[in-house]
Amino acid sequence: MDWSSWWDTYSTLVLSIGVYGMLALSIYLTLSCGLLSLANAAFMGIGAYMSAIATLQFEWPFAFALFLGTVLPAAVAFLIGIPVLRLSGVYLAMATLGFGEVVRVVLLNLDITGGPLGLNGIPPLTTWWHVVLALALTVALLQALRRSRIGRAFEAIREDETAARLMGIATDRIKLLAFVLGAAIAGLAGGLNAHYTFTLSPGNFGFESAVDILTMAVLGGIQGVAGPLLGGAILTLLPELLRGLQEFRMAANGLILIAVVLFMPQGLWDPARFRRWRRSRGTRAEA
Amino acid sequence: MRTFLTSALLALSGFCCLSVASAGDIRIGLAEALTGPASQYGVPIRNGFLLAQEELNAKGGINGNRIVLVEEDERGKKEEAINVYKKLIYQDKVLMIFGPTLSNSMFAAGPIAEAAHVVAFGTSNTASGITDIGPYVFRSSPMEADVVPVTLKAAIKRLGLHKVGIIYGNDDAFTKSGYDVFRQALEAQHIRVVDTETYSKGDVDFKAQLTKLKAEAPDAIVCPCLAEEGANILIQARALGITVPFIGGNGFNTPKLLENAKTAAEGTIVGSPWFDGNPSPENQRFIAAYRKKFGSDPNQFSAQGYDALFIVAEALRKIHLTGQLAQDRQALRDALPAIQYAGATGRFAFRPAPLHNGKPGGYDADQTPFVYIVKNGKFALLK
Numbered sequence: 001m002d003w004s005s006w007w008d009t010y011s012t013l014v015l016s017i018g019v020y021g022m023l024a025l026s027i028y029l030t031l032s033c034g035l036l037s038l039a040n041a042a043f044m045g046i047g048a049y050m051s052a053i054a055t056l057q058f059e060w061p062f063a064f065a066l067f068l069g070t071v072l073p074a075a076v077a078f079l080i081g082i083p084v085l086r087l088s089g090v091y092l093a094m095a096t097l098g099f100g101e102v103v104r105v106v107l108l109n110l111d112i113t114g115g116p117l118g119l120n121g122i123p124p125l126t127t128w129w130h131v132v133l134a135l136a137l138t139v140a141l142l143q144a145l146r147r148s149r150i151g152r153a154f155e156a157i158r159e160d161e162t163a164a165r166l167m168g169i170a171t172d173r174i175k176l177l178a179f180v181l182g183a184a185i186a187g188l189a190g191g192l193n194a195h196y197t198f199t200l201s202p203g204n205f206g207f208e209s210a211v212d213i214l215t216m217a218v219l220g221g222i223q224g225v226a227g228p229l230l231g232g233a234i235l236t237l238l239p240e241l242l243r244g245l246q247e248f249r250m251a252a253n254g255l256i257l258i259a260v261v262l263f264m265p266q267g268l269w270d271p272a273r274f275r276r277w278r279r280s281r282g283t284r285a286e287a
Numbered sequence: 288m289r290t291f292l293t294s295a296l297l298a299l300s301g302f303c304c305l306s307v308a309s310a311g312d313i314r315i316g317l318a319e320a321l322t323g324p325a326s327q328y329g330v331p332i333r334n335g336f337l338l339a340q341e342e343l344n345a346k347g348g349i350n351g352n353r354i355v356l357v358e359e360d361e362r363g364k365k366e367e368a369i370n371v372y373k374k375l376i377y378q379d380k381v382l383m384i385f386g387p388t389l390s391n392s393m394f395a396a397g398p399i400a401e402a403a404h405v406v407a408f409g410t411s412n413t414a415s416g417i418t419d420i421g422p423y424v425f426r427s428s429p430m431e432a433d434v435v436p437v438t439l440k441a442a443i444k445r446l447g448l449h450k451v452g453i454i455y456g457n458d459d460a461f462t463k464s465g466y467d468v469f470r471q472a473l474e475a476q477h478i479r480v481v482d483t484e485t486y487s488k489g490d491v492d493f494k495a496q497l498t499k500l501k502a503e504a505p506d507a508i509v510c511p512c513l514a515e516e517g518a519n520i521l522i523q524a525r526a527l528g529i530t531v532p533f534i535g536g537n538g539f540n541t542p543k544l545l546e547n548a549k550t551a552a553e554g555t556i557v558g559s560p561w562f563d564g565n566p567s568p569e570n571q572r573f574i575a576a577y578r579k580k581f582g583s584d585p586n587q588f589s590a591q592g593y594d595a596l597f598i599v600a601e602a603l604r605k606i607h608l609t610g611q612l613a614q615d616r617q618a619l620r621d622a623l624p625a626i627q628y629a630g631a632t633g634r635f636a637f638r639p640a641p642l643h644n645g646k647p648g649g650y651d652a653d654q655t656p657f658v659y660i661v662k663n664g665k666f667a668l669l670k
Contacts, residue, residue, distance in 0.1 A: 008377040012369045108458050116463040120394040120416060124402075197365050199394035201460060204365070239362075240370060246360065250322055 011128070013240060015196050017233045018131035019189045022138050024216035024228035026185035029142065031222050033178035034158035036089065038210045039080075039096035040186040042103040043073040045205030047187025048194040049113050052122045055195070057112070062125045062195070066134075069191030070184045077183030081176045088161070100210055107202040118201030119194075126195040134192060138185050142225050154178060186213075219260055221267020230269050311352045313603065315596075316375035316384035318361045318368060318396070325363030328411055328588050329388040333358065334581050335410075335592030336385065342576070343596065349603045354596070361387045365395035372396040376403045380612055383408060383619055385595060390414035391460060397424050404613065406620045408599065410591040413537060414464055417649075418640035423620055424649030427595045427635065429560050431465050431511075431536060434656040436472045438558030441658040441669050442507065442534050443476060445556070450479040451534075452505035454496055454520060456512060457485040465511030465536040473509070481505050486516065493520050494527065501529050511536040518547030525551040532556060540587050545664060555661045556669060561587040561632045562657040564666060573631035587632075594630035601626045624650050633657070 023044060030037045051069030054060045060068075084095050107113045114120075145151045153174045156164035165171050194200055212235065220231025238256065242249035260268060317336055320329035336356055344353050357379045359371040368387040375381045376399070383406035387396055390412040400407035401421035409417060409426040418424050442448060451473065456462035473480055481503040484496035497520070500508060508524070510517055510533050517539055524533070532554040535544075540559035545552055563574060563584070573593055577585040585593075602622040608615050627636045633654065640648030660669045 005377050009373045010370075012366065012373060016366055105458075116458050116460045117414065118391065118460065121398075121419065124398060197369060197395050198398050199365055199391060201391055202458075239367070243359070247322060249360075250362075 012196060013236065015126060015128065015131050015192070016236045018135045019193050020213075020216060020236050021229040021232035022135055022185055022189040022192075023213045024220060024232040025138055025142060025225065026182040026189065027213050027217045028222050028225070028228040029145075029182040029185065030178050031217060032158060033154040033175055034088075034161065035085070035175060035178060036093045037096045037179060037182070038093050038214065039077070039099050040182060040213050041205045041207075041210035042096075042100040043077060043183040043186040044190035044193070044209070044213075045103055045107065045200075045202070046073040046076060046190070048190030048200055048205070049107060049119070050187070051191030052119050052194040052200055053112060055125065056119060056122055066130075066188060066191045069194075070188040073187030073190075074180050074184040077180045078176070081179040085172065085175050085179060097207065097210065100205070100207065104202050104206050107205075113202070114200075116202065118199060118204075120199045122194050122198045122200070124196060124198060126192050131192055134188055138188075139225055139229075141181075146225075150174065150177065215257070219257065219267060221264075221269040223266065223271055224269065227267050227269035231267065234268070312355045313349060313352050313608070314355050314357055314379060314381045315599070316372075316379065316381035316386075317356045317358045318371045318375060318384055318386035319358075320363035320388040320392075321358070321360040323362040323364070325388050329360075329363070329386075331586050331589040332386070332388065332411055332592040334577070335585065335589035335594075336596055338573075338577055338580055338589075339593045339596035341580070343600055349600060352608070354600070357381055361392060361396075363387075363389050363392060365392055368392035368396040369399055372399045372407075376400065376405050381405075382612075382615060383599065385410060385592070387412075390417060393417050393424075394420070397421075400424070404620070405616050406623065408595060410595045411588050414460060418651050419643040419648045422647050422649055425623060425637065426650070427591055427598060427632075427652050429652045429654050429656060431468045432471075433652070433654075434537060434558045434560065435465070435468045435511075436475070437656050438534065438536075438556065438658050439469070439472045439476060439478075441558075442532075442556045443478070445660070445669060446507055446532060448478055448506045450481045450503075450505050451507050451509050452482045452484070452500040452503055453480055453509045454484040454486065454493070454500065454512070455510065456488050456490075456516060459488045459513070461538065462488075462511055462513060465538065469509050469511050469536070488516070490516060491519055493523050497524050497527050497529060500524075501527055505531060507531050507534055509534045511538065513538040514541045514544045514547070518544055518552075521548040521551040521555065537587075542584060542586070545661065545666075549664070552661045553664075556658065557661075557666070558656045558658045559587055560652070560654055560656050561590040562659055562666065562668065564659075564668065565631075565633065565657065567629075567631075567633065569629060570631045570633075590631040594628065594632050594635065597630055598626055598628045598635065599623070601628055 027040050047069035050072045051065040054065035054068050087095050108116055153169045156169055157171050161171055216231040216235045217228045221227030238253050242252050245252050319333050320326050340354050340356050348354055361368040361371045375384050385408050387393055388411055393409050393412045397407050397420035401423045407424050411428050412426050413428050413431050415430055415432055455466040482500050484500055535557045539557040602619055605622045606618040624637045636653045637650040638653035640651050658669045659666045
């Protein structure tokens with residue numbers, strides 16, 4: 001099979017791997033700050049709708065549409081983050097889930113979003129380099145953050161928020177920053193997704209996709225940037241790879257997830273485990 | 288990670304080269320939701336197609352060439368519908384594609400077929416705007432906008448309606464578009480709407496809305512609902528002492544409604560492209576063959592799938608297949624619009640979709656729907 005027909009067939013799948021990788025990274029960002037936020041699917045929806053409305057109804061340039069799709073969710077995250085981030089743990093998860101439901105109902109009832117019929121005929125503007133560029137920028141940003149003062153602050157807050165506060169870290173502001181950045185990344189991913197799937201409906205961004213995104217990050221592992229990317233790629237590829245199993249493929253999909261969670265609770269990408277493996281191999285070689 | 292991706296992608300590409308076609312086979316893609324919530328529609332559609340394929344091939348196929356259906360599950364999700372379409376078009380090199388099951392999936396997958404100049408043929412997509420995608424998009428399912436005015440006209444004649452109440456689900460694409468169409472048709476026929484009530488998908492208690500409707504004393508209640516909620520609405524309305532008949536959309540056209548609502552469904556008027564009591568020999572033969580093959584009763588979706596393969600077979604008989612894929616795909620698309628056929632769903636023809644932003648669209652179904660009424664626990668034609 002030659003390259004061009006391979007690309008024709010699997011281009012959407014490759015784009016999805018990149019976009020879901022970004023979504024997994026967006027939730028990794030809040031998780032790395034100790035926040036269990038399930039609002040990322042809703043932020044993805046806001047970004048997707050915003051950029052689709054920009055290209056479809058106002059015929060603005062794609063770059064500007066993506067910009068709006070990144071900024072609007074970030075602005076919304078800023079507004080709701082101030083009250084919501086006072087919560088932590090499962091309470092934060094519940095509040096953000098509630099926010100997701102509010103977004104879904106708003107999308108259902110606005111005229112500009114097409115109500116329950118959604119938006120159709122969105123122009124096919126997303127190409128591979130848009131996704132590669134967006135993903136590269138996201139990874140670069142997250143890596144830079146990790147090594148910076150702010151990244152250290154994320155880690156300190158995750159390990160012990162009270163201690164972090166006593167050390168002089170402005171925990172409220174740092175948490176808000178993680179939340180807003182996560183929303184921006186998710187919104188950008190949504191804008192890209194809208195322009196290669198051509199259609200949006202409010203149901204695309206509900207509870208199910210919120211949990212999907214969380215699963216990707218947790219499956220891949222949240223010890224670094226590679227984990228969420230790996231998780232996003234696997235959960236996107238798995239249903240296609242298992243196509244040969246027909247009716248049983250979603251069951252096989254679930255079994256694989258259970259097996260991973262049981263035997264690798266830290267996720268697939270776990271540097272500590274890799275080190276252990278290397279060490280044990282090293283001792284065996286010596287003996 | 289790179290090695291994982293490479294091997295995964297290699298495995299992906301390996302999967303698709305396994306199926307080997309023998310010469311003379313006509314390969315047609317079938318993308319339906321075979322698992323997930325939408326499979327309640329997708330599986331009956333697939334069964335209809337399998338039956339039609341068996342019958343066509345038993346009679347020697349198309350000029351001696353067998354029809355081979357390449358089935359793929361799209362799970363009712365837009366990304367999967369796109370992936371399946373691309374696989375069928377570029378890997379399996381099918382002549383054309385039937386499906387996907389849901390209108391939303393067609394909005395996602397249709398543009399792929401349009402760009403590749405391959406016919407996308409929906410048998411269950413009723414939303415308006417589907418055929419705006421372009422001239423390669425066909426459907427054999429009449430839009431709600433075609434079925435509802437006919438239903439309403441028959442209901443007015445029978446019941447002498449002056450004022451009606453409406454109850455519908457406002458968070459679902461299917462019920463919302465059904466409502467829009469009903470409202471327009473009611474306006475066109477000068478029927479007053481005294482009250483409009485809404486519910487959400489999955490609701491089970493409708494007594495508050497029905498009590499309000501009852502207070503307005505309408506002549507009938509219009510309910511563009513799916514059967515799941517519809518049956519509950521009927522039962523609770525009768526319990527509240529509402530005796531006026533209900534008028535339903537396409538969603539009411541299922542034996543499930545009668546099973547669940549029992550006597551509460553009595554007098555309900557429904558419009559649909561297919562009627563199991565239609566005595567035409569094509570329909571009765573279809574029902575008997577379906578029962579024999581699958582051991583269950585067919586529904587509207589299986590009938591539409593069954594007919595669709597025969598419609599395409601008619602077109603295939605009219606063209607000469609050269610083995611040049613692009614040329615054959617184009618020839619099929621050019622032959623389809625003129626096909627007329629009488630099958631299990633009655634007389635069928637295509638109708639070009641109106642221009643959309645000055646561009647030509649695809650082809651909608653041009654078919655007169657059946658209107659029937661529930662009488663003694665059974666659907667009977669309304670005359």
